[in-house]
Amino acid sequence: MGIAGTEVAKEQADVIVMDDDFAMIIKVAKWGRAVYTNIQKFVQFQLTAKIVSLIINLISSCIIGSTPFNVVQLIWVNLILDTLGALALAEEPPNDGLMIRPPFKRTEWFITKTMWRNIIGQSVYQMVVLSILIYVGIPIENSHGGNATDILYTFVFNTFVFCQVLL
Numbered sequence: 001m002g003i004a005g006t007e008v009a010k011e012q013a014d015v016i017v018m019d020d021d022f023a024m025i026i027k028v029a030k031w032g033r034a035v036y037t038n039i040q041k042f043v044q045f046q047l048t049a050k051i052v053s054l055i056i057n058l059i060s061s062c063i064i065g066s067t068p069f070n071v072v073q074l075i076w077v078n079l080i081l082d083t084l085g086a087l088a089l090a091e092e093p094p095n096d097g098l099m100i101r102p103p104f105k106r107t108e109w110f111i112t113k114t115m116w117r118n119i120i121g122q123s124v125y126q127m128v129v130l131s132i133l134i135y136v137g138i139p140i141e142n143s144h145g146g147n148a149t150d151i152l153y154t155f156v157f158n159t160f161v162f163c164q165v166l167l
Contacts, residue, residue: 026099034094036104042085044115049081049164051119052126056160060134066149068134068156081164126163130156 053074057067069077111119137152 030094030096030098033098033101033103034092037098038089038092040110040112040115042089043111044119045085045088045164046081047111048119048122048126049077051123052130052160052163053077055123055127056130056134059131064134068130068153069160073157077161077164080161084165126160129163130160133159 053069057069061067133152133156137155
């Protein structure tokens with residue numbers, strides 16, 4: 001506590017509550033849990049996008065010899081995803097349901113089994129959709145000519161971005 005706490009306790013503490021009101025401790029704990037949960041959501045969001053883009057580019061370069069996402073597109077995706085993730089992280093306030101859960105243990109994994117299930121499930125779904133577009137996309141969109149591949153890759157990129165935004 002900021003006012004009644006001793007100097008030794010203040011120097012050793014990670015967080016100092018400047019108000020000596022015990023209701024403030026609950027508020028601090030609630031905000032701490034909200035930040036932790038929001039960071040977990042952000043990491044889940046980012047890992048899904050990175051896994052999908054990495055595997056799609058890797059498999060495509062091995063099978064067809066070219067990648068659907070070039071460097072500039074990946075930079076744009078990172079810019080968009082970091083902005084959206086930061087907004088989501090900053091905009092979700094704490095709720096009373098956070099205090100019902102038990103506190104996180106220091107030895108507990110940051111990425112939980114549920115998060116891995118969500119990351120893998122969403123990644124597989126997106127990779128299936130994008131793979132279908134990449135490997136059978138030209139006949140589907142009925143493109144002909146020299147720029148059919150460029151049109152297809154633009155469509156794949158837009159689909160990838162929409163998959164991330166709608167995640």
